[in-house]
Amino acid sequence: MKKVFERPKSLKDMPFHYCPGCTHGIAHRLVAEVIDELQVFEKAIAVAPVGCSVFCYEYFDCDAYQASHGRAPAVATGIKRVLPDRVVFTYQGDGDLAAIGTGEIVHSAARGENFTVIFINNAIYAMTGGQMAPTTLLGQKTTTTPFGRDHKLNGSPVRMSEMLSVLDGTAYAARVSLHNPANVTRAKKAIKKAFEVQIAGLGFSIVEVLSSCPTNWGLPPLKALKWLEDNMLPYYPLGEFKKPAEVI
Amino acid sequence: MAKILMKGNEAIGEGAVRAGCRYFFGYPITPQSELPHYLAKRMPEVGGLYLQAESEVASINMVFGAAGTGARVMTSSSGPGISLMQEGISYLAGAELPCVIVNMIRGGPGLGNIAPAQSDYFQATKGGGHGDYRLIVLAPASVQEIIDLMQDAFDLSDKYRNPVMLMGDGVLGQMMEPVEIGDQKPFELPEKPWAVTGRLRGKEKRLINSLYIVPENCEVHNFKLEKKYTGIKEAEQRWEEYRTEGAEMVMVAFGTSARICKSVVDRCREEGLPVGLLRPITLWPFPEKGIVRLVDSVKSFLTVEMNMGQMVEDVRLSVNGKRPVHFYGRVGGMIPVARDVYTEVKKIFNGGVA
Ligand SMILES: Cc1ncc(C[n+]2csc(CCOP(=O)(O)OP(=O)(O)O)c2C)c(N)n1
Numbered sequence A: 001m002k003k004v005f006e007r008p009k010s011l012k013d014m015p016f017h018y019c020p021g022c023t024h025g026i027a028h029r030l031v032a033e034v035i036d037e038l039q040v041f042e043k044a045i046a047v048a049p050v051g052c053s054v055f056c057y058e059y060f061d062c063d064a065y066q067a068s069h070g071r072a073p074a075v076a077t078g079i080k081r082v083l084p085d086r087v088v089f090t091y092q093g094d095g096d097l098a099a100i101g102t103g104e105i106v107h108s109a110a111r112g113e114n115f116t117v118i119f120i121n122n123a124i125y126a127m128t129g130g131q132m133a134p135t136t137l138l139g140q141k142t143t144t145t146p147f148g149r150d151h152k153l154n155g156s157p158v159r160m161s162e163m164l165s166v167l168d169g170t171a172y173a174a175r176v177s178l179h180n181p182a183n184v185t186r187a188k189k190a191i192k193k194a195f196e197v198q199i200a201g202l203g204f205s206i207v208e209v210l211s212s213c214p215t216n217w218g219l220p221p222l223k224a225l226k227w228l229e230d231n232m233l234p235y236y237p238l239g240e241f242k243k244p245a246e247v248i
Numbered sequence B: 001m002a003k004i005l006m007k008g009n010e011a012i013g014e015g016a017v018r019a020g021c022r023y024f025f026g027y028p029i030t031p032q033s034e035l036p037h038y039l040a041k042r043m044p045e046v047g048g049l050y051l052q053a054e055s056e057v058a059s060i061n062m063v064f065g066a067a068g069t070g071a072r073v074m075t076s077s078s079g080p081g082i083s084l085m086q087e088g089i090s091y092l093a094g095a096e097l098p099c100v101i102v103n104m105i106r107g108g109p110g111l112g113n114i115a116p117a118q119s120d121y122f123q124a125t126k127g128g129g130h131g132d133y134r135l136i137v138l139a140p141a142s143v144q145e146i147i148d149l150m151q152d153a154f155d156l157s158d159k160y161r162n163p164v165m166l167m168g169d170g171v172l173g174q175m176m177e178p179v180e181i182g183d184q185k186p187f188e189l190p191e192k193p194w195a196v197t198g199r200l201r202g203k204e205k206r207l208i209n210s211l212y213i214v215p216e217n218c219e220v221h222n223f224k225l226e227k228k229y230t231g232i233k234e235a236e237q238r239w240e241e242y243r244t245e246g247a248e249m250v251m252v253a254f255g256t257s258a259r260i261c262k263s264v265v266d267r268c269r270e271e272g273l274p275v276g277l278l279r280p281i282t283l284w285p286f287p288e289k290g291i292v293r294l295v296d297s298v299k300s301f302l303t304v305e306m307n308m309g310q311m312v313e314d315v316r317l318s319v320n321g322k323r324p325v326h327f328y329g330r331v332g333g334m335i336p337v338a339r340d341v342y343t344e345v346k347k348i349f350n351g352g353v354a
């Protein structure tokens, strides 16, 4: 019988540590499928963050780095400046990218660093126990906003893709979501475009992936996806905020 | 070969280029500015890269990225910037990545000032960042030595897969001295089978990492690092002895303060006072062997530093209570004056009376 679905080659055959229903695993698979389809496995170098996805350096079967919290874009800059023909990507959470690593992501984009960023926005610091992230929604309860995020105390959630899209160095910026199969398909298309932008040498590319964290949201997996759709989508519009004419 | 006049900061840059360094990432800070200025021009001439980062945090992580590919790479800063780099330095040590970090120390703490100091000795030699790790720390005392030690810095960092720090200050950075740079020797970078370059032609997977989630494994990693550090301590202690034969008192000083102490030694010797100097060239590993060699034949030591007494702790550890170890320091960007050091020496010879 012909196999119609199998594990992408760029993803290792091993148990992942993610909680049941966590969408980190889906995001991994999409990235790996894109690497396979673009046939860049031998050139790929992953930069893992500090966060729930820290072990993605193990899961992606390509060469990899583990970077300090928030600094993956600086590490990727160092790699790509030495090896410009390799395909380099960072995989970062919202605490990693939008809080502690704000400086690195903004300036990598501003310099037009030619690597790809996969940005997992789950509106929470998952690994450290569900604290407020810069992306946590107003009113959202977390372990450090027990009464819900209050605009007066904590300001409002940050829309990174929109922010980064206004920089000249950003060639591609898109926000996608993993809350249902149709959106997963769209997410993969965006990730593929981002990698194509890099391979064409057009500059900085980022795909923000709205993701669920059932564990720290305190919801069963399906309800978590519903919560994402009902609460995150209205605040974080999906779509492409910037794309080069070459890749339409 | 004819000698040429060169500034210390520029000599760091030229020394690095000659050692095969092709990547520099940095953020502006005084008193090391001539170095980035020099390399911004020089790197493109040799097909290298000078990239200005948005912060020292970014610089050191760019160094992390470049070093992991096997390239020879460096950064440079001063006190406050080096403080910002500490997390990255700890990651470099943990992942065993070779690179060279230059600290042209300035007065501290806090913003302090831009005047010469040696007050980052503890930070460089005792950790600075988190976890059990060591940097190899080199302290040149002349522009010629800067050029020579840059080569050694890169060689040592590759040999031991360990970050190396070169420490100077504004005096060394700004001074112009004639140097013999010789012809550019052809250099061959050592093989780095651990480097991450992609899995081209089916190479096995490589990983640059400092995470060992299982405590047993992290302990094994620490034991492995410690073994390396012990080897470095055994093999790489370096120092210069100046007029130590027959010395009753030996001054211990590095870098700029050692230059001042040399002139004090000369004056003392002219006056018949048997004084010598031990100048550590490696601050880590500290040249314990040099001290141990002298400890039985001298009556006392005097450590002279541009801080409130940092290296003196290592001198005392090496002397191990066998002899008195005195300390004289100026701090906050002030430089010891030879006359004052001389007075200090006399005082000790006269049993504490000036
Ligand atoms: C310098 C530093 N500060 C804090 C931490 C602790 N820490 C580890 S993961 C994390 C948050 C990660 O959240 P996010 O980036 O959103 O990733 P997620 O776990 O949600 O996927 C923090 C604060 C650290 N490892 N290093």
Ligand code: SF4
Pocket (backbone or CB within 6 Å): A017, A018, A019, A021, A022, A023, A024, A052, A122, A126, A127, A212, A213, A214, A215, A216
């Ligand atoms: S804590 Fe949240 S983000 Fe982390 S693995 Fe579990 S579900 Fe996924």
Ligand SMILES: [Mg+2]
Pocket (backbone or CB within 6 Å): A093, A094, A095, A120, A121, A122, A123, A124, A125, A126, A133
């Ligand atoms: Mg998160």
